[in-house]
Every structure is written in C-alpha cells, then in structure tokens.
Amino acid sequence: MNDFYGIDESKIREYARLAVRAGVNVQPGQKVVVRCEAQHYAFARMIAEEAYTAGAGEVVMKYSDTVCTRLYYENVSDEVLTEVPDWMGESMNYYAREKAAFISVSGSNPEAYKGLDPKRLQTRSNLLQTAQKEFRDATMMSLVPWTIIAVPQEDWAKKVFPDLSEEDAMRRLWEYILKTVRIGDGDAVKAWEEHVAFLQKKCCLMNSYAFEKLHYKNSLGTDFTVGLAKGHIWEGGSEKAGTGVTFLANMPTEEIFTMPDCRVAEGTLVSALPLSLKGTLVKNFKLTFHEGCVTDCAAEEGEEALKALLETDEGSRRLGEVAFVPYGSPISAMKTLFYNTLFDENASCHFALGRCYPTTVAGGENMSEAELSAVGGNFSVNHVDFMVGTSDLAITGILADGSEVEVFRDGVWAI
C-alpha cells in the first residue's frame, strides 16, 4: 500500500521536504497543519517526518475523503447540510491564531462531485468559509505561511491520461508532477531559487510600468479590458508571511499576479481550459462584464455550477486576481490538461472571480475592507481561478496617459 508506482521513493520524499522547506518554510517550534485525503496517508507521513526534522513544534494531521464527502452531499438533509457547530470553525481558526504553517495536499478526482446539486455544495462551502474566517483571512492576507501541492490519485490520473492503464497513469502523473516542481537530478531547492528570482524580475518590470488597464484579445473571442487597482503590486514566486518568513503559496507556480480594480472590467472573456468547480467540470464558457460585473455567462457544460458560483454574492461576479503565465511555460509545454487548477492555472494566463489578495496592493495588508474597496479590492467567500491564455493571446498595457505597451504577444512575454 505504501509504494509509489515505481517512482524512486527518495524523489517523493524530496517533494515532501520541498513542501516543508521551500513551501511553508517551517520555523523551529511552529505548528504545522497538514490537510490531505486519507488515501494519501503514506505521503502525509513523509510530510510529518520532514516537518519535525525542520523543527516543527507540532504537526496536526487533518484527513478527509472526497468519496465520503460525496456520500454526505448525496444523503444529508438540508438541515444537516447547514449545521456548522462552533468547534468546526475553531478547529482551523485555532491554528491560524497559533500562527501555524498550512500545507494542503490536493489530488482528488476532478469529477468527484459531478452531478451533485452545485447549490448544496456552495451553501456548505460558504458556511464553512464563514465559520473558518480567521483561518481564511490568515491565509488570504498571508499572515501565516501556506502552500498547496498535489499528489496523484487513481481517478485523477485516469482522467488526465485516459489511454494508459491505471498503474501507468499513476506513474506518469507522478513523473509529471515531480517535473513541474523541479525535482530531478539537480538540486531542487536551488532550481526553485533561480525560478523565483526570474518571476520576481518580471514583477519588478510590471510594477515599474504601473499600468492603469490591461487589454486582452485572442481568436477564441476574448476582447476584454480590465482596470488594475490603484497602487497594485505584481507578485510572484515567493511571498512574505506576516510571521516574517518567505513562502510559496502554490507549488508548482509559474504565475505573476496582481489586484484588478473590481469596478473596471468591460467586454468578454472566453475560457481556454475547462474549470473544475467543486468537482464539476465547466467547459467552454464565456463571461461578459460591464462596469466590473459579470452581466452574462454561458457554458457548453457545467453552466449550472458556474451560475451557482456567480450567484453566491456580489463579489463572486467581480474579479479579484489577474495573473500572467507565458504560453510556453514548462507546464503548458507538457500539453496536458490536468483538470486541476494548481497545474492548469500555471499553464495559462488567468483571472480569479471573487476575493482579492490584499497583499497585491501597496499597504493592503494593513487596510480595512473599506480602504481596500476604495482602491478596487473585491470581497467574496469565493476565490476561483479560470484560464484564458492561448497561443495567440495579446495583452496590451494601458498607461494613465492613454499610451499603450505590448506586454504579451502570441501568448508569451513581449517585454
């Protein structure tokens, strides 16, 4: 049960170490919360071992199982669905107050919740998010270090590589994931340092322009202008947590991102990749914006789930993140749809509907909600990435004086 489909176990362990060191940068005495599927218990043990080796004061394991969660949604009454006793929020908020490091091991079936009523999923998700607000805020505002990594599991691997046997698909997905996180023959930690330095150079460049707006256009039908928040900051690679350490919120990460002005968005965005929304795939969708707000949407598949998302709250209809990823990034070069935002967002330029990251505007971490709103910050219980980058995407930066700068051409950096 503990094998990794023929992958050298030392590489898997290096991945666990990378999550602990480069990912959340565990400090002596710090608590570490690890969230993962029960079936990934063997990998989770490696994370626990590496975290204690790094000096963790306590490693708290929080297991779940998507299969049982699906059974829950299929069977419980509306009354049970809306029960969120206090301890359920506290069980995460407690560790946020303790300034723990949070490691999420994702890797569940992208279609785990296919066919379920999206409204029930959204209702429960909203209640949990509200109950766990301190935890949610601590991660969104980077008060604490956190990271999301992924490990393969059978149904996900078969979805990504439908032509391979389950075992071969699992091995292939492990190989791909290790490649995306730069684990190979060389020194992975060093490779990450160089990669983060490259991303930060691009951030500096974009910050020096301080564009007022960006215009997107491609042959899929995207023709869209978005405003950037006043004082926006492009971030990428590592972030600095309120606890003073640098951390990587996502591994892999190929993106640089910033805060849009959620009041300024006009035109149409067409999806470049399917979106896995709480286990439901939304395919070939289109969002039309006016004055920052989605006024129309359509999807070839999963439209109901997309609508449930948009109907959650006002902020779910507005943007909270703008992100650049060159079309030629290592992940997009794999020409593989992972059906998992962690990978797919790093294959493609994208946006997020919903809550903004306060750190992506100058002084944002100390601003009140009202102050953030005043510069264009968006608030919502949701934060959902969706991909728009194609091989012919053109992005033009528009300065305050109206002059234009070519930023992306044919899907890749033009500057």
Added chain:
Amino acid sequence: MNDFYGIDESKIREYARLAVRAGVNVQPGQKVVVRCEAQHYAFARMIAEEAYTAGAGEVVMKYSDTVCTRLYYENVSDEVLTEVPDWMGESMNYYAREKAAFISVSGSNPEAYKGLDPKRLQTRSNLLQTAQKEFRDATMMSLVPWTIIAVPQEDWAKKVFPDLSEEDAMRRLWEYILKTVRIGDGDAVKAWEEHVAFLQKKCCLMNSYAFEKLHYKNSLGTDFTVGLAKGHIWEGGSEKAGTGVTFLANMPTEEIFTMPDCRVAEGTLVSALPLSLKGTLVKNFKLTFHEGCVTDCAAEEGEEALKALLETDEGSRRLGEVAFVPYGSPISAMKTLFYNTLFDENASCHFALGRCYPTTVAGGENMSEAELSAVGGNFSVNHVDFMVGTSDLAITGILADGSEVEVFRDGVWAI
C-alpha cells in the same frame, strides 16, 4: 490500493454492514461517527455507504494515523503535549449530545508506541478523556450505541503471523477476523442472533445465583477472590442504549461481564496473555490486591507502562469489570495471540482495571457517582482489560451464606 488481499469483497462489505446493523443498529436520521486509521479509508467508505443505506442522517468520518501520532509523542514539547483546546473535546462531545452512533475501527500496530515514555502517553490520554467527558460518559453509560470492530493492517498481521509473508499474513488475519465475527457461508446476522441468545442465557443463570464473591485459581499462580457489586447484573452480547435500541459494543464478543465491588479483592492475579497498553506490550505480569487495591505489581516486560497505568488515579488500581469467556471459545480455539484486546479478551476470562460500566448494576444508569460508589462501583479515566483465563482455571461462586458453587472447571463452564 483498494484490494483486500484476495478476500471476497462481498464478505468485507458484509462486515461493514454487520457493524452498522448488528453493531450500532443505526436508526433513520441518526448521525454516525466513524473513527479509523487513514489507511483503512477503503473499508471506512463501505461503512459510510452501509450507514447511509441504513438511513443515517449524517456519517462523520474521523481519521487518524498511528504513525503520525507516534511522531507527535516523539517530538512535541511537554507544553504542546498538554494543550487540549476546547474544540478538541467539543468535536466528540457534540455528537454524544446529538445521540450519534459511534463506530470505532481498530487495527493499529500493537507495538506502535513501543519505547515511548508511557507517562507522556498517559498524560495526553487523561487530558483528552477529560475534555471528551460527555462522549466518554455517553458510551460508558450506554446512553448511545457504540461498537468497536477491527480490520487488519500490515504490521499487526506480521506480529500475529510472523512466519507468513506480509501479504499472506494480511489475508490470514482477514480470514480469522471474518471468522470471529461469524461471516461465512451462512447468514451472519442470524448467526449473531443465536450467539447473543446463548450469552444471554448464561447471564440469566449467573444473575439467578447473585454470588457475593468469586474465587479464581490456576496453576500459573492465580489465587484470587473478588467481591461482586451489590445488585450486580451480568451482561453479554447485546446491550440496550439510552436511545432505546440494542447494540453490540464489541464485535467479536464472547464474554459475559459484570461489576465487581472495587473495595473487595484479595490475592494474586497472573496474566494469561500479554497486554497491549497504548502500543506497549506488557508480558507475564502479576497483580497483588489487598482490600480491592493493587498493592504490588511485576512484569517480565513493559513493567513501566503497567506502573504508569496504575499511577494514573486511585481507580486505576481497582477493578471495574469481571468477565467470563470459556477457554474453548471460537477465538481461543484459534490458538492465536492477536495482540489486540478486542480479540484476546474474547479468548480468555479477564478483568478490567479502572472505570466500571454503570449498566452492570441494577438501576446504575440513573445513579450518581456517589450512589455507584456505595455499591462498589469504580471510577477512573482508564478502563483496561487484562486476561487471566487458562485451560486449568477454576472459578468458584460464593453465596452470601458462604456456600460454594463450581462455575468454571478446566477453563470452561461447569454449570
């Protein structure tokens, strides 16, 4: 990862169904809490499915991993060890108040905690027991239905069958476990009905005698007299929960048991089987009692863990349960040491140190602690079974008038 070592999956599913139906007897709308090791996720899913099929209102999964728990004990400071935030107690107490059914899936390595400081284990255990008092009381007083079952895992199977390969040991342990819970070609639920009827007949017989004391003697050196609580009731097989349903607290179960008078115990008890105490094996031990209390103890192995147990509180040095199991019971006939109380206690007559079961005395479920104490009831944060039954064990019942009745001869029923 989901296979069961060649065992017919329908038998495994029947086991899950048995736990849900005969075990906790799930009622429509009732919440069900399932506690298990993360690595048993596949079996846990079957329990969840069967519970919803039986009409459960919600199935709550609580996973843990003994390997990570061991890392915790090895690494955390005394300060962290004694931290028990309120939500940790509430996360179980909440479901006790909701009158949930509790299913525990045991099956961790009997030596998982070998070599750890037993005092640290006991300290943590005591704090958790205290924090989860409502849950603890609800199960000990049978206010709610609960059951403990076991599934194999590699290190346990290798311990039980050291001469077999890991795979063969796992298959053998599955076969043995399924046999002990009467899953075979026939109707398992019917087999359980008959078995429970037999146990209840023996209870009636013992209750009609209403012995004042029992005397134990065998060639290992046991020579021991224990008083029975005034108004004691022999119970066995199924119990009736406060919620009105019958349930089986343990599967398998071969025992009938009652409440000793914790103030009356004289002489020496010699262990017949090793005791797995929080992951430490205690072997060949001897307990000497005077006026109900352990005054001396010795063990060839694991003495420190035994002493840590006895030092927990006053009640840990006194008896809380007396149980009969004929030496020829199906489990003892397997001539296999399971290193797991759930099985080994059903292979052998045994006692428990620590807390009594209030339901084993007339009216006990409605008595205050003071009232229970007055009839000889024992209180402790612990309740630990240890085995004394041998093939030559003689048990004599002593009536109030001093007359004697032979109850067990050569390890089996004499009446």
